[in-house]
Each structure stands twice: as C-alpha cells, then as structure tokens.
Amino acid sequence: EAQVTQNPRYLITVTGKKLTVTCSQNMNHEYMSWYRQDPGLGLRQIYYSMNVEVTDKGDVPEGYKVSRKEKRNFPLILESPSPNQTSLYFCASSFDRVNEQYFGPGTRLTVT
C-alpha cells in the first residue's frame, strides 16, 4: 500500500530535550516536505527536499533541522525543543513540487 508513515504519532516532551520525528514514504517520490499546522495559521512549510542530499528552508525553518540521506526517509530534528514548537506536524511526499502531495497521518507534539 502506497503511504507516508510518521513516528511517533504523539509525543510529549520537555524543553531542551532533543527529539527526532521520522518520516518514510514507499512511493519513490523525490519531493518531501515537513509542515506544522497551528490554529488560525494553517499549514506552514518548515523544510522541503527536492531529492537526496538536497534540502531547503520553507517559511518557518527556525529551530528545526532535516536530512535526506535516502530517498524514502526525511526525518525532522528538533535539537532543543521549546514550547512554541508545540504543534501538529505533517510530513508529505510527491513526485515533484507540482504533483499531488501525499500526507502522513500527523504527529502531535507537546513541549512543556
């Protein structure tokens, strides 16, 4: 089954404790993105990757890191999480930026 998976689905953590949210797709897509979704602000792109070893900042990259060592995986790293990073995070993938994006189920992160 074609899908985008994210783990964990739910995470409660404390300020400053490094964490990684994994994202994996099995569709051989080249374009992958991370978004955060907050009430009243909609979906905002954090980082995107157009292919292996190619990553670029989206609109809200501060406080986040990503890597794209393999085509299928695109982990999101929060080196020192802060409460303002409490949000719902979605990973998505597509063949390229102008094709339908497939979204993962979301990761609800709470930073206390």
Next chain:
Amino acid sequence: GQNIDQPTEMTATEGAIVQINCTYQTSGFNGLFWYQQHAGEAPTFLSYNVLDGLEEKGRFSSFLSRSKGYSYLLLKELQMKDSASYLCAVVDTDKLIFGTGTRLQVFP
C-alpha cells in the same frame, strides 16, 4: 512577499452548490492546489491548476485566473461528508504556501 487569502468559514445546505474563493500574491507562481482536510485527519488532494480555466472532476471543479491571482473551488450537490476544511496552496518557485483554510459546514 507571499500572501494567500481565503474565507475562514462558510456554511451551506445539503444538495446546494458552494464556491470557495482564494486570492494570492506570489513572485514565482508554479501552480495552485486545493486540498480537503477533515477534522483530525491529514489533507487529501482535490485539484491542481497551472493554466487559466476550469478543471472539472466529478462534483468538484477548480478555476484559476493567473492574471487576477484568483482561484475558486466549486462543490456541487453538497453532501454531509463534504463538511471539512478546504486548503488553497500555491507553488511559489519550489515552496508550497498554504492559505489558512476555509471551514465548510454542510447542514441537512
């Protein structure tokens, strides 16, 4: 800069037609998407327009005018299951910029 505007909320009656508008300003336009998002779920793809005109897909149609920076999503024969948020998203060069979404409530 980038700016995408769409109404925050709309209501409609089952069986009716509703039009959700989206206006945008971007510097490197490469197309416009519409996504549907039910509460508590991930967005799912509805349509993509890059050329001016109307694209029809079943009960849903999407229109684009690049010169006006304007798009709309038209939903016909509304059903209760169409109650959801509808997200307009613009491809600005290589990035995707989403509007804040329009929450549509369909009443019987």
